[in-house]
Amino acid sequence: MDRPRVAIFDFACCEGCQLQIVNLEEELLDLIDNVEVVEWREAMSEQSREYDIAIIEGSITRPEDEKRLEIIRTRAKTLIALGACATIGGINKLKNNFEMSDVKKCVYGKSADMPHLETMPTKAVDEVVKVDYKIHGCPIDRKEFTYVIRCLLMGKKPEIPEWPVCVECKSKGNPCLWDYGQVCLGPIIRAGCGARCPSSGFRCFGCRGYIDDPNVNGAKDVIERYGLSVDALKAKMVLFGIGQGPTNA
Amino acid sequence: MCERCAVEKDIYLPRLATLEKKRLMNPTEMYLRLSIDDNEPFDFIPGQFVEVSIAGVGEAPITISSSPTQKGYFELVIRRTGNVTNAVHRMRIGDKIGIRGPLGKGTYPVEEAKGKNVVFICGGIGLVPQRSFINYVLDNRADYKELAVLLGTKCLSQRFFHSELDVWSHRNDIRFMETIDQTDDCWLGNVGVVTTLIPKIEKELESALVFICGPPVMYKFVLMALQEAEVPKERIFLNLERKMKCGVGKCGHCQINNYYACIDGPVFRYSDLRIAPEAI
């Protein structure tokens, strides 16, 4: 097997997903035995213009980032969005609720008008270029990351769950957190995390994004029966839920 | 451990087969000839399928396309659609492929059809599983009366088995008719969907057993045409494709109301499907 050339790029993010890759420990050696890492700012100084697989971490928040991403796309055979910022825009999309001028003022104060601080509403990677595979989560799951990479090396399409977190949560034998007064987003959020948060007693925040066909009727019905308002549910979804199709309503 | 566990084989354990021949038949269909490595029997009835297993990739259910009259090897034709089928396309001569089966208890009614007219209606890749029984009939030609095969293909580029179809169209003991859905300058034959051919085989349809296999959308229209031709449901057989994982009646994916496509089918008598609205 030829070792495919892999490049890892970061945009607006905390780099925590890359850190998950660095933290692969023994598996990191397996990974670099099987791929040739040609660019990875967090781990090496070399750069490259040719790669088979581009891994994109972070969301797109500046006009120049869009151009950079488009260039990467033209150079990559396969492009992977890594982590919630890249797959769904992530926490960075919080700013899309405000005017960009206010956002800049809030963050940079007097310097807000300086030209290099230009900003725009946050986009997920697939709002700018075609994405071949998404590795969801904030942060990503290391096992899922290595599984996806192995699949790509074998020329196989990875099987990423289409079903909601409830599947993994119930398989683990957890009681439903709704019974304990938590507004858990499990029923509408894509599984694959192993229901990590609900298994530790924390509601699902939705970092893996919505499943393909979340039932909005179901959500409205449940809100009503649990005496919540639509706004209260939206407040629970705000961390990761902004600007994702099915729940814009 | 119980006595039965000691003697029962693992139903999920594939045997190994060797890829003897492969040939790309059109942009998506690959012909494969395989032979089983072990000396255990590999006897099948037309209509039965195997789970093709590629280590590390998974399994896919594929109906055997050759006739059991051909001994020592069997043939599959595999369309490239998912992980397993793509991996199969990349296999090389001499490679080992895992095989479970033959599977499926709902097979073509090889015995019941004896002494009767037999009519095959195929949509595109639906020819592949039907071919097993068609060739079986040809190899035991005296046992069956009139034989008609209707084949509808979406477009010319998807046509396959060219030389075999050519032989069929020149034999006088088989009525073979073909049509292409969309017009094409290079095609001089019939144009239109396969149902347009049905009125042309009025004679063969008389007291015939009729076998249908094709894409999911095809069945409804063919059945309507057969109803018009007054073919009773008891004489119509459908070869149904469903998602299958285990192939042995456990995993539940292929269920069609009361039936499991993998063990009750894949070939069903239409009259038995009265209670299975999900079938069509």
Added chain:
Amino acid sequence: MRTVTIDKNAFRRFVDEIIKRQRVIGVCAKGDRFDFEQLESADQLRLDYDVTLQPPKKYFLPPVETLLTFEVGDGYKSVYDDTPFVLLGVHPYDMVALNQLDTLFTQDNYDTHYMKRRHNATIVACDVVSPSKNVFASSMGTATVKDGFDVLLTDIGNAFVMESGSKKGDRFIAKAQGAVDSSEKDLQARQKIQAENEKRLNNHKLKCEASYLPKLLERAYDHPVWEEKAKTCFSCGSCNLVCPTCYCFNVQDDVNWDFISGKRQRAWDGCLLDGFTKVAGEHEFRKKRADRFRHRLYRKCKYVPEKISSQIMSCVGCGRCVGACLPDIANPVKVYNRLVDDLGIK
């Protein structure tokens, strides 16, 4: 086969003795709920539980299970789990469910993976002490159980009556220090408890005989209830995953980093999930939520009972799906009663 009485202290000592010798799984408190867990001491055992979060099927059909390992080009090897264990405190409805799974995994094709675990188990069933909020086992005829268990326990106050149901059960009981053949009085006490349970485990009352349900469903396929209920269905599969008789599974391969060796695993799946029937060409046979919603309730009380020629339905009335369904649509009794109301009993 013997029936003995053992006082509760002696029973606790007996359980502690077994724990020393082999793996014992019993019902324990988990927060304010209960679940099966491996016991370290008999003190953890809570035979007064109402219902466990998960049914006991996971000890025979684990949520994820390796079926095979392989070496590319060199073939496949079966993987089996051969550890004997005792499963302590299985309620009658869950025992009925296991009996059905036994039939399903041996009928047509014999599943050695399931059956080896099954044969390695000593199942100690126990009659219900505290009915759960959603139980309707009485409606389904599963409030008590007559067979399948190795031992059946009944709490008669200060002691347990232990009935052996198999040779394995005989051997189990023979080791119980302090157990004596049950007196007529004890047996009567047990009889009374079982007779009561047959009526009182009924917090959702089915309006027809359970055995009538296959007939009822014959006339209900196009009833509006499926669409109505499924309107708020999340297709989250919770009802499948907590069900003691759901056994559908998915199969997936994974390779090691050498790209030669790897394993094939099966994992629980659910017919309510989107994509359950999707073939490689992207065609999905049960695309609509209502179709999937209907399928589960047909499977429970028509398809599976007919498949295994059982008078007992495949919904055993444990009520777990009722509690697990966030939009509160999964309750089988509510749906079946609605059908009885609209279609009548013919």
